[in-house]
Amino acid sequence: MSILVFAIYASGVAGLVFWEIILLSSDVFRKLVDEHGRLVLNTAFGVLGDHAGAEDVHQEVFMAIWRNWHTYNGDTKWRGYLYRATIRKAIDHAKRIRRDKGAVKDLQLGVDNRKPDGEMIASQMQDKLRMCIGNLPKRQAEVFVMARIDGLAYDKIGKVLDCSAKTVRVHMHRALKKLAKEFTGAL
């Protein structure tokens, strides 16, 4: 037995053992969270504006991946995948704020009452805009968030959403018009 053949054999065996460990110990998953967790949290925070909501989205996004861990392979482009999944979940959450609107508003007034008036009003307005975004058709909401809150260019958004920059622009314009109607209509 050659020393090299033996070493390769040993590595095959070790690989087998390690493979099992990697699968079962969630090390790779942990790495994924370490690497992209901030992106997920920051993106969700940008859309929702509160820590609790961002944390919820963070949990939901990663738990969904963990539950389907077996369907992913080395080819998954995690960054883009997670970014889009986060935006979707965050928009879903924004929709839910709408239902608890009364409660949120009271709570915010209670918490924020030491802030200067201008800032308080600004945060209320942002909440209102969030609700309106949650109310948009899915694709329009995604485009609006990516373009205006995350500041992505249309061609980059097109890459994430797998469509042309032109299509992104159309969605953006529609989103903006609808938002203008809803957002200022209630002010």
Add this chain to the structure above:
Amino acid sequence: MKKHDEILELLAGFVLGELPQEQAGDVRKHLAGCDKCTVEVKRLRAVLDCAEQMKNKTVDETVFISAREKLIARVESGKGETLTNSKVRRRWIMQSKVAKWAVAAVIIVGVFVGFTMFGGTSSVAWAQVAERVEQVKTSAYHVYIEVRNIPGMDTEKATTMEQNIIESTEYGMRMDMRMGGESSSTIIYVLPADKIVLSIMPDQKKFVEMKLTDELLDQMRKDTYDPKMMIAGFVGDKYIELGRKVIDGIEVEGIESTDPKIGLGMFDDVVGRAWASVETSLPVLIEMEYAQADGMTFKLIMDGFQWDIALDASEFTPVIPDDYEKLADMKMPEMPEMNEKGAVKGLEVLGTIMDGKYPPKMNMMDILKTLNDRSMKEIEALVNTETETTKEVETSKTTDEYMDTMVEDHTAVMGLCMFYMQLIQEDKDPAYYGDRVTPADTDAVLMRWLNDEEGYRVIFGDLSIGDFSPEELGEMEAKLPPLPVE
């Protein structure tokens, strides 16, 4: 001048600053005289202004850390449940393991065959290369392996492996290995003085230790398939001179062989090329390609050779930080036994698996394919019964137990096949009659090879063993059962 309705359509583009100058001018002119549009612009701008304030928000690192801890805790607590209850997941893990094992097996066989092709002596010039290499005390080289269409795996993607190896007659060997598509690497030390093989995965902070038996060490010392001494011209006569060329600034001379014998019967097509430096008579590049009729291909390239370099003991001293976990309780598959005992074990496994038959040919690739197909089917059946069975009813064999048995069986069979390849390589005149002999044929020769006393060692259908003279063997082989009619 554009109409109000037309301008209204342009307003979103206008506030976003996306309109060409001329159109923007039109809008501005219109706005001066249209209150409705002016209000619309204000509303659009209000949305954009508000969104602008929501930009660039980031959470503190503490928020991230706490969110991560909560998430991991949730994953870990639910892990056991997910693993035992999810049929899909369970099947996936099992099949991945079988597949990984198959890849490992194929690579081992490929490398093994590759190194035997340079075994014989036929050309004076190349014998000198071998002699020169044999004097070398240390070496470093790079190995690239690429396998496609591995039996039992439904992926067309190539499985690749890269290794950087350093070797020393004094200290042993170190190999830094990376599987294609995986970012993490494994470092393997073969340390004959300590009688161990260490595999370390720095990314996972884990390591495995395998003990080397004295028997194995002896075998490693005795045999010479090592790349350090493998260039001795090709076995057989079917090689051609490739002439001279320059590789990396070194003038080299090459030979090529397509003699099927160098594939040891494992591969249908084989091509091997070796290039050695004209000046130093030391190898510079070795390429080998094998192909199977069923589509599997195997490619092995060795380059980056450095000979007699200064290697320090420290390069062969494993460094394992304190926080690395030793996988001591891990059940390690045994090294296949490449000897008579191992051959009998492998044949026994095959006889049982194949319901009272032996594989018709001693071809490792075909045999591995049979084993893998069976494993996949059994896993499927096991996973199904496991899920259907309620918790109170114990299944006769758990998937984990099955996995252990599977690896043991594969190992035994690999030992048999590798032993047989070694017999071919050493010109021990081996023969195998699995195409007509079954476990029920107690007196029929199943496998034989030359023993050390000018006679033959024989394994019979019932796996009993004996030594016989060539005449006795001839008589026995004349009485072999007839080949089954198709």
